Amino acid sequence: MNKNQLKYPIKFIPILKEKIWGGNKLTALLNKASKNNIGESWEISGVKDNVSIVSNGLLKGKSLKELITTFEGAILGHKVFKSFGNNFPLLFKFIDANKDLSVQLHPNDQLAKKQHNSFGKNEMWYVLGIEEGAKLILGFSKQVDQEIYQKHLVENTLSEILQYKNVKKGDSFFIETGTVHAIGAGVVLAEIQQSSDITYRIYDYNRPGLDGKLRELHTDLAIDAINFESKTTELDYKDEINIPVRLCKSKYFYTNKLIISNSIHRDLSLIDSFIVYMFLEGEGTIKVNEYSETFKEGDTVLIPALIENIKIISKSAIFLEIYIP
Numbered sequence: 001m002n003k004n005q006l007k008y009p010i011k012f013i014p015i016l017k018e019k020i021w022g023g024n025k026l027t028a029l030l031n032k033a034s035k036n037n038i039g040e041s042w043e044i045s046g047v048k049d050n051v052s053i054v055s056n057g058l059l060k061g062k063s064l065k066e067l068i069t070t071f072e073g074a075i076l077g078h079k080v081f082k083s084f085g086n087n088f089p090l091l092f093k094f095i096d097a098n099k100d101l102s103v104q105l106h107p108n109d110q111l112a113k114k115q116h117n118s119f120g121k122n123e124m125w126y127v128l129g130i131e132e133g134a135k136l137i138l139g140f141s142k143q144v145d146q147e148i149y150q151k152h153l154v155e156n157t158l159s160e161i162l163q164y165k166n167v168k169k170g171d172s173f174f175i176e177t178g179t180v181h182a183i184g185a186g187v188v189l190a191e192i193q194q195s196s197d198i199t200y201r202i203y204d205y206n207r208p209g210l211d212g213k214l215r216e217l218h219t220d221l222a223i224d225a226i227n228f229e230s231k232t233t234e235l236d237y238k239d240e241i242n243i244p245v246r247l248c249k250s251k252y253f254y255t256n257k258l259i260i261s262n263s264i265h266r267d268l269s270l271i272d273s274f275i276v277y278m279f280l281e282g283e284g285t286i287k288v289n290e291y292s293e294t295f296k297e298g299d300t301v302l303i304p305a306l307i308e309n310i311k312i313i314s315k316s317a318i319f320l321e322i323y324i325p
Helices: 025-030 064-071 078-084 109-116 146-154 219-225
Strands: 015-023 038-044 090-097 103-105 123-130 135-140 162-166 172-175 181-183 187-194 200-203 245-249 254-267 275-288 291-296 300-303 309-323
Touching: 015 025, 015 090, 025 038, 025 090, 025 123, 025 187, 038 300, 090 275, 109 219, 123 245, 123 254, 135 172, 146 219, 172 245, 187 275, 187 309, 200 219
Parallel strands: none
Antiparallel strands: 015 038, 038 090, 090 187, 103 181, 103 200, 123 172, 123 187, 135 162, 135 181, 245 254, 254 309, 275 291, 275 300, 275 309
């Protein structure tokens, strides 16, 4: 194992997902390959049957799974590897909701393990763009228990008890497992989540899927997964220039927002984890020692854990920085 092979910023081939609610904004805003109805771009994934492939450098063509199996703690971080082994713990996406997504929720770690042998799905959203009037669904608008919920479900009046929130570019939210939620039409966002593809749909507007059939609902599974006490957290922050601003601090991941002008050095030596950068606006260069890698909006880059210092150079750029605490 030659750890020197890891000493550069690693890019992956985006995995594009066609969705009935998808559009073309990931192409227009984030330079993703042009296809119709692309709802999601999975930027870095270790999910079964959706494992990312390296697109640059010495490790081009290798899968994320191969990298972890070969380099272990050198890529993930020793503490992260000890906790997760060969399983990549997070999933990074860009999402374009051209139409409303289904009303849904995700199970917690314990239930997901029992039902699906999977992680749960706590997640964070950062809004990149909106159309006028765009909204998110974030929990219930009033105190709801299982009896009230099931009454509205049976009567097809679930929308009457959901909390709708108008959003703007830059808004950010942490959505706990068990929280009923949905992305509304006209929203483009970055999503950071636990590595899971388990979603329980409870309402889908009675619309057919890409195969012409009504999409499956998971109302029975959802009953055990809903947390009627959960509260979605809107992440409060104030932008700074050339200083990392903490958006999200959870046991699953930390997320910082950076707005840079000219350049910034990042000392990563005290972080025992891989770092992921999701570039939202601007273009520039990442330097690791003598290695340089360019970036533009829509790029997502993984910095292996053994890299201790990087320099990011750009006249103007906005990006998210994510790692495991």
